[in-house]
Amino acid sequence: MPYIYNWTGFYIGAHVGYGWDHEDPSVVICHCVVDPPVPFDAKGALGGFQTGFNYQFYSVVVGVEGEFAWTGIKATSTWIEGGDPHTLSSDIRRLSTAAGRVGYAFEHALLFVKGGGAWEDVDYNHTHTILAVPGLVHSLSGSATRSGWLIGVGAEYAFWQNVSAKIEFDHIDFGSKDIRTSDAAGDFVIFNIGQRLNIIKAGINYKF
Numbered sequence: 001m002p003y004i005y006n007w008t009g010f011y012i013g014a015h016v017g018y019g020w021d022h023e024d025p026s027v028v029i030c031h032c033v034v035d036p037p038v039p040f041d042a043k044g045a046l047g048g049f050q051t052g053f054n055y056q057f058y059s060v061v062v063g064v065e066g067e068f069a070w071t072g073i074k075a076t077s078t079w080i081e082g083g084d085p086h087t088l089s090s091d092i093r094r095l096s097t098a099a100g101r102v103g104y105a106f107e108h109a110l111l112f113v114k115g116g117g118a119w120e121d122v123d124y125n126h127t128h129t130i131l132a133v134p135g136l137v138h139s140l141s142g143s144a145t146r147s148g149w150l151i152g153v154g155a156e157y158a159f160w161q162n163v164s165a166k167i168e169f170d171h172i173d174f175g176s177k178d179i180r181t182s183d184a185a186g187d188f189v190i191f192n193i194g195q196r197l198n199i200i201k202a203g204i205n206y207k208f
Contacts, residue, residue, distance in 0.1 A: 005108045005158045007054040007061045009207045015166075016047040017201025019073045023090060024176075024194040042075030042090060050203065052101070061103045061110055069095045073197075085129045088191065094121040097150055097170070108159070114152040118172045120197075121145050126181040126189055140181035140189060148174035148195075162207040172197040 020043040048069030054061050073092040078085060099116025121143070128138040154168030174195040182188035 005105065005110075007056045007063075007105055007110060007158075007207070009162075010051070010053050011164075011205045011207040012049070012051045013203050013205035014047070014049050015067070015069070015168075015201045015203030016045070017069075017199055019044060019046055019071060019092075019095075019197055019199040021073065021075070021092075021195055021197040023075065023077075040075045040077035040088075040090075042073050042092070044071060044073035044092075046071035046073065046095065046199070046201070048095075050205070054101070054207075056105060059105050061101075061105050061112070063101045065097075065099055065101055065114065067095075067097045071095050081128075084131050087125075087127045089125045090193075091123040091125075092120050092197075093123060095119070097172075099150060099152070103156075108157055110156040110158075110164075112154055112156065114150075114154070114168075114170075116150055118148050118150045118174070118197075119145060120174065124179050124181055124191070124193075126191070138183070138187070140183045140187065142179055142181040144177060144179050146174045146177055146195070148172050156205070158207075164205045164207065165203070166205065167202050168200070170199045170201075172199070 024039045046069045050067040052065030054063035071092045076089040078087050097118045099114040101112050101114040103110045103112030124142045126140045130136040150170050150172040152170035156164050156166035158164040176194040179191045
């Protein structure tokens with residue numbers, strides 16, 4: 001009978017990856033006239049840490065895992081309104097997840113699925129270049145903490161004593177949220193932005 005690695009225990013680790021998303025913005029209310037911006041896609045790298053606990057009985061492994069990452073996932077949407085160019089940009093600065101995992105172990109390998117919640121900190125910036133006044137750019141900014149749900153699938157392999165490596169794909173849906181961008185004078189635009197994020201990552205874990 002093949003030897004089955006024992007996955008039971010606490011672990012910590014680190015990961016790097018790449019994320020891409022699709023965002024669907026629309027204008028909710030503003031102190032000005034803004035045509036609907038076009039949908040846009042973000043992309044960029046990420047890196048961070050994870051910790052969790054597994055419990056194995058026979059070939060079934062169940063556990064919980066929390067992850068935190070800094071990201072460079074950014075995007076910009078550009079459109080024309082009244083002859084003037086507008087841009088709406090997003091910058092995902094941090095991403096956190098908490099999920100349950102269940103998997104099947106054979107020899108030193110583990111195949112798993114996961115599901116849970118996700119949270120992100122995002123900066124937004126809206127600029128309006130006023131062509132009638134050379135050099136005049138109206139800039140509004142805002143930020144938000146968004147929450148959503150995630151599902152994921154992956155594989156992990158214990159290649160040396162208590163050290164394992166993993167590869168994983170996660171899909172995160174943050175739904176739609178009203179985002180207020182404003183300036184010091186009190187002008188503002190509120191965008192309703194729907195967001196769906198995909199991440200592929202590789203990591204390494206150490207089990208205690």
